[in-house]
Amino acid sequence: METPRGFRIIPEYLSPAAQAALVETLRGIVAQAPFFRPVMPGNGRPFSVEMTNAGPLGWVSDRAGYRYQPMHPVTGEAWPAIPDSILDAWGDLTGYPSPPECCLINLYRGEKAKMGLHRDADEEDFDAPVLSFSLGDTATFRLGGATRRGPTKAVTLHSGTALILGGDSRMAYHGISKVMPGTSRLLTGGGRLNLTLRRVTKPVPGIESPRKAVP
DNA sequence: TAGTGCCT
DNA sequence: ACAA
Structure with missing residues (x-):
């Protein structure tokens, strides 16, 4: 298949030291917002991955549907x-120019942890790219097209790799078809963490919202 | 249909 | 393909 121009993959974007520091930071986040296991809308089938979030809005799924909400569904x-x-x-x-509002944290543990083909379509702002980082065990990412069926391309994601779905790939179907347990020692107890950053709401025009004051 | 489970 |  033809790789979309807005699709970017940056291996080793995070140095081993940066990965270790990030994992330490995530430990604090998870202590405050524990992993939960989402279920599918309607039928209530559980996901094979566990999730939590950081940021003003978190992505959740339950019998009522997919949505972004400002609070942890359990706590x-x-x-x-x-x-x-x-x-x-x-x-x-x-x-x-505007910061991400959601940092979805997905935990893949064991051989059965996968993410079926889907697209990130619950946001209001489709102009912002989707950015994600891989930590821990190596995984096989699949990039598809604009429909759920059709050919997909396999991309190997190692710990520290950054991935961008932007432009013509922003709405592409994608998923994780396999995680290889034991391929990284980054996480105690093994497994894979994926961070997905998204802008959810449309930025208010004229507001650049910098988070650091300009001297 | 961000699910599982066959089959080729 | 499935079945809600």
Whole structure:
């Protein structure tokens, strides 16, 4: 298949030291917002991955549907803040003028943990790219096209790899078809973490919303 | 249809 | 393909 122009993959974007530091930060986030297992809308079938979020809005799924919401579905607490290092990476890699509002954290444990073909379509803003980072065990990512059926391309994601779905690939179907247990020692107890950053609401025109004051 | 489970 |  022809690779879309807005699709970018940056192997080793995060150094081993940066990965270790990020995992440490994520430990704090997970302590505040524990992983939960979402279920499918309607039939209530459980996901094979566990999830939590950081940022003003978190992505959740339950029998009622997919949505973004400001609180953890189990604890009712607000999501923790997105780490500064991740916000910096968003600016660096996307150049998008507004910050991401959701950092979805997916945990893949064991051979059965997968993510079927889907597309990120619950946002209001489809202009912003989707940025994601891989941590821990190596995985096979599949990139499809504009429909759920049709050919897909396999992309291997190692720990530290950054991936961007932007432009003509923003609405492409994609998923994780396989995770190879034991291929990384980054996470205690093994497994794979994926961080997905998204802008959810449309930025208000004229507001650049920098998070650091300009001296 | 962000699900599983066959089959080729 | 499935079946809600």
